[in-house]
Amino acid sequence: GQSLEQPSEVTAVEGAIVQINCTYQTSGFYGLSWYQQHDGGAPTFLSYNALDGLEETGRFSSFLSRSDSYGYLLLQELQMKDSASYFCAVLSGGYQKVTFGTGTKLQVIP
């Protein structure tokens, strides 16, 4: 089956950089996604990596190493509004096989 591991909580200072790791075990791997969810809100899509390497979108970057079954989300120049939960999700075997991690709650402190 599929399994993902990510830290349950991370605290970082406003203006700093934080990295949220995700390791996974799966068969038929297609790609790794990241979603952000504020308390009481819906998950929103941040990034998707199908190939090894770093993808940058503004202050957020996402990295994937298929050989290590590992990825991370990098948030730079942290802002208070970045306080949220971040989920990694593995796509394996196509659209019908999406497995989410249990989420990392990021707290940004002044």
Added chain:
Amino acid sequence: DAGITQSPRHKVTETGTPVTLRCHQTENHRYMYWYRQDPGHGLRLIHYSYGVKDTDKGEVSDGYSVSRSKTEDFLLTLESATSSQTSVYFCAISESTGERGDSYEQYFGPGTRLTVT
């Protein structure tokens, strides 16, 4: 933002009663999904649809059924609600499949908070 609405947004019901949640999209996306979200479990897939009248089970489908008679609507039914089905339910849509290396993105509705007493 993708045009996805869910109704109702909140519902309290009693054990043993049937409940239907509705997801409506205006994006004409092919794929639709129902998830439940519980503390400590993240998002878990209940059922998904890959076209009108085409649906299949996810990892936590017991006690749930779905129907999709139109592209824009995906209904989730709890035939006889139980307290273990108290949860927040999210509908999601996607157009891509990720099967040819294309970006795979899901867009989520605002969620329905269901309480079964």
